[in-house]
Amino acid sequence: MKIGIATPTLFQVPAVASAWERTAGVEDVVTVARAADEAGIDYLTCAEHVAVPEEAAATRGGTYWDPLATLSFLAAHTQRINLVTAVLVLGYHRPEAIAKRYGTLDLLSNGRVVLGVGVGSLKEEFDLLDAPWEDRGARADADLRRLREVWGQSSVDGMRYDPTSPRTTVPVWVGGRTVRSLRRAVELGTGWMPFGLGRDELAAMLARFDLPDGFEVVLSPGGTLDPLGDPEAALRKLRAVQEVGATRATCTVDADSAAHYAEQMAALAALAQDLEDR
Template identity: 65%
Template sequence: MRLGLSTPIVVQVPGIASPWEATAGPEELTRIARATDELGFDHLTCADHVGVPAAAATVRGATYWDPLATLSYLAAHTSRIRLATSVLVLGYHHPLALAKSYGTLDRLSNGRVVLGVGVGSLAEEFALLGAAWEDRGTLADAALTRLRRAWGRREVEDFVLEPHAVRTTVPIWVGGRTRRSLRRAVTLGTGWVPFGLEAEQIAELLATVTVPEGFDIVLSPGAPLDPQGDEADSLRRLTALRDAGATHLTCTVRANDAGHYCEQLAALRELVDRKLR
């Protein structure tokens, strides 16, 4: 399994984010990103919300750094780790605009972009942006098809998109928690990023489809891990995800500050290498 990071600070969900993240900024973020890069982590992530309804903020959190700006900044401070959107809401963006903006990031980062995409779940945010809520799944499928055709190509639909991504293929991880999201991932993507499901539920859903060769199954343990303080619990939770079919893990860790966060990441890297290889 490849090990990735659900980047702290840039997304602060209650129950997952630590108190120190509320006042952390670019210095702490850079330190953690560089640590993941040096430790050989596969990817780091950033989510996509313009605004969260105030009534939902106590559950979803209110802090969501812009993914394009954030990942562009982190690209300049790292050299190898992949830069994953987790996830872009397709209904909020024109597919050719995504091909241009994230294609530019792909060029700047020497081909390190991973596009995590989803259909969205906040009706209020769709209304805020003037995006179509009804039939958003069907519209997302059409947008994803156009995005795949446009990626890494200079001329698209009689328009020149310059610059563009360095390759005409890109990892596309489809988010969701339903059988339909899994079918969308198998049909139009290269991986699946389920959320809010137990390992047993994920394994049951995966048993309903034929997973293509090389297909990525990107799973998360949910609550932060504590590899230094409770190695046994961390190992138990990661093993359950491996047994459910994970090819990639996207993790967070408990920490008191950025320095402790980096120490926890090193301990997590060592645990995975020692016990799960």
């Protein structure tokens, strides 16, 4: 099981965000990204919301850095860590535009992009962007098929897309919390990245499908981990999601500064290696 991080500061969900993130700046984000890269963390993430209703911000948070701009910037400050959109809302973009914009990032980062995608859940945001809300699931399926057609292709249907990704395929992790999202992931993606589900629910849903070889199950251990202060508790949480079927774990660590977060990630990487060795 590989370890990634829900990058602090970039999206601040009140239930898990640390106090230091509220005043953190660009240099703090760079510190965390570089430290994750150096520690051998597999990936970092950035979510997408253009705007969040005030009443929803109390639970979802109201701070969301733009994933394309942010991941492009962090690509220039790192060497090997994968760059994951978690998640990109399909209904806000044409698949051709995703292929062009994130394909360019894939080129610039030497093939480190992972597209985490979802159908979206905030009607107010859809309305703000004049994006159709009804039947967004069916449209997302069609968009994923189209994205697979155009990704990494210089020319499609008489249209040129240069420059584009150096790869003709890209990892696609589908977000969601329903059986339909898992079916979409199995049929049209390379992995599933659920949220808000208990271990029993996850196990039952995964058991309903014959997962393809190499299919990624990307889970969160839940809450925050404290690898330096309580390594055994962190190991128990990691082991628990591994037992459910996780191939990758997206983690949040407890910290009081960017420097402390970097120290925690080094300890987290060591724990992940210990888990593998056991």
